[in-house]
Amino acid sequence: MSLKKWAYGIKGKVKIAAVLGGVLSLLLWSNLMDRKRVTQLQTSFSAIYEDRLMVESFIFDLSSILHEREQLIITSLSSKELNDASKAHLKALDSKMMTIVDDYEATRFTDLEKRVFLEFKELxxxxxxxxxxxxxxxxxxxxxxxxxxxxxxxTVLSNIQTSEGQRLWEETKAIMLQKQSSSQFEIISLIALAIMIQVLLFSSTSVFKKIQQKPHLN
Structure with missing residues (x-):
């Protein structure tokens, strides 16, 4: 009888070990996916800030420089004079414009954005x-x-930032939703694990009781 009890005990332990191994494997996979999603979120937020919001500020500054430059030339034409201060101002604007263009060029481009940027740069x-x-x-x-x-x-470049920023934000929301679903999956898996272990333990206890019964009582 003790041999049968030992066999049933081993069988129950194997079942529990199999359940534990399966659930832990799923949890490990879920954890790895979570890490991947965190990396994706970091990349997405970085792209939104560095390649969209910062670029939008570059575009605003370039637009301001063009307007200021245009107005300075109009004023100089009206007075028919370009004094040293105005010349220095023009040079400062040109230098600032080139610095911003260089900073802009260091960001990541979409295909359309790169083409429009090069067209602007040629001007x-x-x-x-x-x-x-x-x-x-x-x-x-x-x-x-x-x-x-x-x-x-x-203006075209600014519109691209808006559309790309929206696309990146939608991707970010999708990743966050996946992460939320993954967390729910982990909780459900742990609950299911606890239930299955209890079922196996009660099942093993029931078997042990049947084995311990004496033949003359049947």
Whole structure:
């Protein structure tokens, strides 16, 4: 009888071990997925901040520079004079514009964004040369045309930041929802594990009681 009891005990322990192993494997897999999702969240938030919000501030600053540059040239044409202070101001604006463009270029681009950015960048040499010679033919019209083209490109780039920011935010919400579902799965797995262990333990106890019964009592 003791041999049968031992056999049934081993069988029950194997069942419990199998259940534990299966559930722990699922929990380990869920934990690994959670770590992966945390990394994805960090990447997504980094992209939203560095490649979208920061770039939006670059675009705003570039737009401000173009407007300021345009107005300075208009004022100089009206007074028919570009004094040393105005020349220094133009140079400072041009230098600031190039610094911002370099910072912008260091961020990650979508295919469309890269194409529009390069189109804007191609305008910069012409914009930077403009205004230092007030005797230039059609300077007023050139000033207006180039400024309008630059601002149009920046508007397109700004719209791209909005759409890409929205896309990244939707991805972030999806990852957060998956993480929430994973946490719920872990809780349910632990509850199921506890229930299954209790069932196996009660089942083993019931078997032991039947084995311990004496033949003359049946």
């Amino acid at each position: 910069i040499p012409s914009i930077s040369q403009m205004g230092y010679n007030l005797q230039e033919n059609d300077l007023a019209q050139t000033n207006k045309t180039l400024t309008h083209k630059g601002l149009s490109k920046l």
